[in-house]
Amino acid sequence: MIRYQSHSSATLSGKEIGLLYEGTRVHSRAYTDSTVYEIEMERIFSRGWLYIGHTSEVATPGDFRVRKMGRQPVIMIRGRDDAVRVFMNRCRHRGAAVCEVESGNTKFLRCWYHGWIYDTVGKLVEVTQREAYGPEFNQDAMGLTPATRVEIYRGFVFASLATTGPTLREHLGNAAAMIDLMVEASPIGELAVDAGAHKTVYRGNWKLVGMDGYHPNFVHASVIAAWQRKQDSGMGATHRDDPFDDKAASRTRDLGNGHAMLDLTAQRLAHYEVYTKFLRSVPGGPEYMEAMQKRYGEERAKLLIALAGDPHVGVFPNMQLINNQIRIMNPVAPDETEVIMFPVRLGGVSDAMNAVRIRQHESFYGPAGAGSPDDAEIFERAQRGMMAQVDGWIDLSRGLNREEREPDGSIVGRITDEVPQRGQFKRWREMVSAD
Amino acid sequence: MTVYSIERLALIREVEDALYREAELADAHAYDEWLALWTKEVLYWVPCNNDDIDPMRQVSLIYDDRDRLEERLFRLKTKHAHSQNPRSRLIRTVSNICLQDFDAATGGTVTSRFVLGEVRLERQTEWIGRMKHVLVRDNGQFKIREKRVFLVNNDIPMGNLTFVI
Ligand code: FES
Ligand SMILES: [Fe+2]
Numbered sequence: 001m002i003r004y005q006s007h008s009s010a011t012l013s014g015k016e017i018g019l020l021y022e023g024t025r026v027h028s029r030a031y032t033d034s035t036v037y038e039i040e041m042e043r044i045f046s047r048g049w050l051y052i053g054h055t056s057e058v059a060t061p062g063d064f065r066v067r068k069m070g071r072q073p074v075i076m077i078r079g080r081d082d083a084v085r086v087f088m089n090r091c092r093h094r095g096a097a098v099c100e101v102e103s104g105n106t107k108f109l110r111c112w113y114h115g116w117i118y119d120t121v122g123k124l125v126e127v128t129q130r131e132a133y134g135p136e137f138n139q140d141a142m143g144l145t146p147a148t149r150v151e152i153y154r155g156f157v158f159a160s161l162a163t164t165g166p167t168l169r170e171h172l173g174n175a176a177a178m179i180d181l182m183v184e185a186s187p188i189g190e191l192a193v194d195a196g197a198h199k200t201v202y203r204g205n206w207k208l209v210g211m212d213g214y215h216p217n218f219v220h221a222s223v224i225a226a227w228q229r230k231q232d233s234g235m236g237a238t239h240r241d242d243p244f245d246d247k248a249a250s251r252t253r254d255l256g257n258g259h260a261m262l263d264l265t266a267q268r269l270a271h272y273e274v275y276t277k278f279l280r281s282v283p284g285g286p287e288y289m290e291a292m293q294k295r296y297g298e299e300r301a302k303l304l305i306a307l308a309g310d311p312h313v314g315v316f317p318n319m320q321l322i323n324n325q326i327r328i329m330n331p332v333a334p335d336e337t338e339v340i341m342f343p344v345r346l347g348g349v350s351d352a353m354n355a356v357r358i359r360q361h362e363s364f365y366g367p368a369g370a371g372s373p374d375d376a377e378i379f380e381r382a383q384r385g386m387m388a389q390v391d392g393w394i395d396l397s398r399g400l401n402r403e404e405r406e407p408d409g410s411i412v413g414r415i416t417d418e419v420p421q422r423g424q425f426k427r428w429r430e431m432v433s434a435d
Numbered sequence: 436m437t438v439y440s441i442e443r444l445a446l447i448r449e450v451e452d453a454l455y456r457e458a459e460l461a462d463a464h465a466y467d468e469w470l471a472l473w474t475k476e477v478l479y480w481v482p483c484n485n486d487d488i489d490p491m492r493q494v495s496l497i498y499d500d501r502d503r504l505e506e507r508l509f510r511l512k513t514k515h516a517h518s519q520n521p522r523s524r525l526i527r528t529v530s531n532i533c534l535q536d537f538d539a540a541t542g543g544t545v546t547s548r549f550v551l552g553e554v555r556l557e558r559q560t561e562w563i564g565r566m567k568h569v570l571v572r573d574n575g576q577f578k579i580r581e582k583r584v585f586l587v588n589n590d591i592p593m594g595n596l597t598f599v600i
Pocket of ligand 1: 091094095096111112113115
């Protein structure tokens, strides 16, 4: 396989790597260099909070999902005590993965190397031919290793492998309210992440999947052409005036801590009538609108309905909430990234409406969608191009002269401005530079 | 020993030809001619994660009715479908063709298997899977009313699947 990564001859320190971002530009080695990648694995993916999964994916005791924290394999499992935990997917004996299937329900996790058995709360319950161990062997201390810290925000399970550092709430900061926008698209405030997943992979660096309001008119020109053909279709209706025009009312936001979003609120509210006309035509649509108003009040309901559960937010470093999906980004190598897209089903909503939302997701996202493949294609072109490292700086200054700071500390720009990219790299620099 | 009548053999050949023709047009990215093989109402379904999912509750790779299929092809025909520019070079082989509940006069279900090699830019990818077609006799010809594609790799991370599978 042809690779698009480079290796620095001299080992770079974290501080030196941090200097690859200068506020208005970043050096392409940040995307291609294997030393940079190693430092990211250590300082971002082994220290920071990572999104692991949603509690609804492990709805009943014994349900489990295999996930990754950077390179490290973990299991998210609901124990017999109903608590959701995250364990390293590694046998305490000689290190074999104890869980080979991606998901399932079980009473015990058995390692088939030598037959040790763990239960759903991680306890080592059986050591085969136990008599070979003396009294110094402390079986109680040999349970599956838990992720150092696990915290849950509204069903979103996060884990960190650092003993110290900000709490999840501190880390989420302004992004917590954006997660709320997806959760509260459900009139009962519940998401069911049980609709399967689109699993995609592209040959490019993980930082290429960002929040970029500048690209749609170019990368997705073919989709926009298709929408213009049918202005009244679901997606067409919400994109009637170009939300990605520089003059559009939509905004970019750097929420702090590397979290960033494309704030489409103004655009979506402006098309509330067209959108809800479509929504009312879906079985269960009118009941949905009524239930939303009852639960959240008229004003908030209007916002939630208009956004349709799409905060369009990236939660640094590995989660995005876009359209109807929760996304996990898994770096595989400096030049390879998996993007797993989980469409959600809204609790308290008709099956017909959830089905429409899944169809809308498929139309743009996933390996055979109209949008995601062109994103992946462009990320791969960027990765290839960035291998040219003579004069290897890439520019991130767009909109710097016109961005504004909000009272909550977030930075706001026009939709095509590189506010999100700067926000993400600011956090990236802090994390890679910290010893 | 099964003894095939000449009529049965002729029918099998005719169905094989219909599938070969479809494969040929799909490989050639001949979208208009490929679409002309379908009936007015269509289901073009490529499940995701599992062969046996409920498409109303779970996400598919492709779940197209005629509108969505036409939109898919419209987009691929624009100049800006970047992930098909340059186009994938494709060769597919269709085999193990079996007629199930099939009537020469009206049509029926056909199952088959395929191996599809894709080369695009510097990359070679194999796509393999089973297919299930529902063919109906229409003006003398067999037309496709339903096509289901069960990819063996439908549960692992994959690259772009933007050609006609
Ligand atoms: S490695 Fe698991 S039992 Fe030996
Ligand atoms: Fe995009």
